Amino acid sequence: MTRASRAAQEELFDAASAPAPDREQLEPGAFVLRAFAAEEAPALLDAIGLVAQAAPLRHMTTARGWRMSVAMTNCGDAGWLSDRSGYRYDAIDPQTGRRWPAMPEVFAHLAARAASAARFAGFAPDACLINRYEPGTRLTLHQDRDEQDFDAPIVSVSLGVPATLLWGGAARTDRPRRVRLEHGDVVVWGGPARLNFHGIDTLREGHHALTGSARFNLTFRRALLRR
Ligand code: MD3
Numbered sequence: 001m002t003r004a005s006r007a008a009q010e011e012l013f014d015a016a017s018a019p020a021p022d023r024e025q026l027e028p029g030a031f032v033l034r035a036f037a038a039e040e041a042p043a044l045l046d047a048i049g050l051v052a053q054a055a056p057l058r059h060m061t062t063a064r065g066w067r068m069s070v071a072m073t074n075c076g077d078a079g080w081l082s083d084r085s086g087y088r089y090d091a092i093d094p095q096t097g098r099r100w101p102a103m104p105e106v107f108a109h110l111a112a113r114a115a116s117a118a119r120f121a122g123f124a125p126d127a128c129l130i131n132r133y134e135p136g137t138r139l140t141l142h143q144d145r146d147e148q149d150f151d152a153p154i155v156s157v158s159l160g161v162p163a164t165l166l167w168g169g170a171a172r173t174d175r176p177r178r179v180r181l182e183h184g185d186v187v188v189w190g191g192p193a194r195l196n197f198h199g200i201d202t203l204r205e206g207h208h209a210l211t212g213s214a215r216f217n218l219t220f221r222r223a224l225l226r227r
């Protein structure tokens, strides 16, 4: 095929909105962008290190008093919290008494670009939850419903050791699909999929040159209504 005819074919491909091979659709409103963040990964991990210096990764407690196996921290205007009184967003980190660190530029930029690639224009996240998984840790099936704005999508970035996303439906009892998430993969959820149940299966032992035995996940959300 000549260069010109290849270009013409790619244009046709776009015009027909066929799913590009690097943009898998899980269901309407849910996309996996394979390796979308691979290039920025070292910068993202450096920024995670800086955030964690100001707001340490910690194991939160569920409302029922269980210690979460995944370590968490936040940056942005609002941080997600869990303790004996339940789940909520707060501008202040209870551990330091200070505001959460500002959202690093490299985070905000990547989140907006990923949302655009999944056809959600103008995504301006105000909250980023940073999760650290070590071997043996997991996140049980849940919904993300503590946000005030369900119209905005959610963008999630996987870094380091691969994990299995349990991708459920609108009801807790819907049998989840298993989706492998590797270093640099970005997932975008919005519209009808925004309130789907999901979780992360127990992390296996592994090694990644940039994170060692750990997997990091960044979850970008619009927690507060836009003023
Ligand atoms: C599906 N984190 O922090 S991100 C979470 O990899 C969380 O750390 C997981 O679930 C992680 O709440 C998965 C993927 C994700 C995020 C939001 C979703 C999947 C979602 C919202 C609706 C449906």
Ligand code: FE
Binding pocket: 142, 143, 144, 198
């Ligand atoms: Fe979640």
